[in-house]
Amino acid sequence: MSEKPRTVSGMRPTGPLHLGHYFGVLRNWIDLQEREQAFFFVADWHALTSDYADPSGIRHNIGEMVRDWVGAGLDPQKCVIFRQSDVKEHAELSLLLSMITPVSWLERNPTYKEQQQQISNKDLGNAGFLCYPVLMAADILMYRPHGVPVGEDQLPHMELTREIARRFNYLYGDLFPEPQAMLTPAAKCPGLDGRKMSKSYGNGIFLSESVDAIRDKVRGMFTDKARLRKSDPGDPDVCNLFPYHVLLSSPEEQAEIRRGCTSASLGCVDCKKLFLKNLTAFLEPLHERRGRLDDAAVAEILAAGGEKARDFARATMAAAREKMGL
Incomplete structure (x- = not known):
């Protein structure tokens, strides 16, 4: 050994x-x-x-x-x-x-x-x-x-x-x-609804899920509850989505998201699109390896x-x- x-x-x-x-x-x-x-x-x-x-x-x-x-x-x-x-x-x-x-x-x-x-x-x-x-x-x-x-x-x-x-x-x-x-x-890694991510809550993003299925989930994902309109400034530190940018987005992207959110120049829909782009890049090789088994x-x-x-x-x-x- x-x-x-x-x-x-x-x-x-x-x-x-x-x-x-x-x-x-x-x-x-x-x-x-x-x-x-x-x-x-x-x-x-x-x-x-x-x-x-x-x-x-x-x-x-x-x-x-x-x-x-x-x-x-x-x-x-x-x-x-x-x-x-x-x-x-x-x-x-x-x-x-x-x-x-x-x-x-x-x-x-x-x-x-x-x-x-x-x-x-x-x-x-x-x-x-x-x-x-x-x-x-x-x-x-x-x-x-x-x-x-x-x-x-x-x-x-x-x-x-x-x-x-x-x-x-x-x-x-x-x-x-x-x-x-x-x-x-x-x-x-908070759940899509802000609670702990759990199978029993049905609020998770699972490694085996297709990107299409995940896309629909992310569209309905909670973000900053206090930000009701795009014109409202947001707070990434209380946003349910931003922790995933910390894990999957580059430091440059994170800085850009923070500036755009706090200045109300970046809306939650665009923020979710960026998350989906990076999540897809992360999951594609995982799904490829998984599919071989x-x-x-x-x-x-x-x-x-x-x-x-x-x-x-x-x-x-x-x-x-x-x-x-x-």
Whole structure:
């Protein structure tokens, strides 16, 4: 295996990926694959922790997610792309780590408490949901990485992973490094209606959507609510559209938009046209790469990645069993 530093991350296959996923996660992964030995997995077992009652969409979402990943720029020749459930060692390590993880550590997990309160249309009283941080720790520690790319909302999970690693090493001897959080720079991607971009809200721009479909969405996109007419000066800092210019437009274009908006010489319709031009330029190569992947190609990527991940996982589990006297 490569002597590069290792990193690992995953994503649940719960639906189509949107621009927020690209700028918040995938852009960082694409950079990491160039300089690290990177393992990226489709977390289908994690999807079951909340979608166990109706798992009918998971298999389809797995294929679509891999297409989105490769379309966005992940290269199976540069990183390991695999499906979590194809590497059974993840389940074994999760079981072994659960033996040494106090229940109180899981119950104090802030995400567990928040989602129990916020998600009212699903019963999250199952043991799998309570214990998913242990499975997450197993997913990470299996590859003994130096760091994990995460957003700030995942910091409690990273701390729990380090606590579990410390407890294992204390009880049985050193095996697992304590991986550090590699904070992903925040990218503001509001939904078309000003709320958080989400599949459930139907307010997203999805990576798999055609430009024609996106064009219709952008035409109705919220901008500056206080700007009722083109002759009214606008404020890019409160506009729902301007954050996308920050991500997709050149610095020169951004400066021109700011001047035109604040002086009322540039209307929202023209601003949207410029956004669509730059968004189309961004999406066209993504759609081209994505379109090359049929079901057989996706299966081949997952099979090859799964074998590479299993090779590493077998070595980790052999060492873990030895440490635990099994």
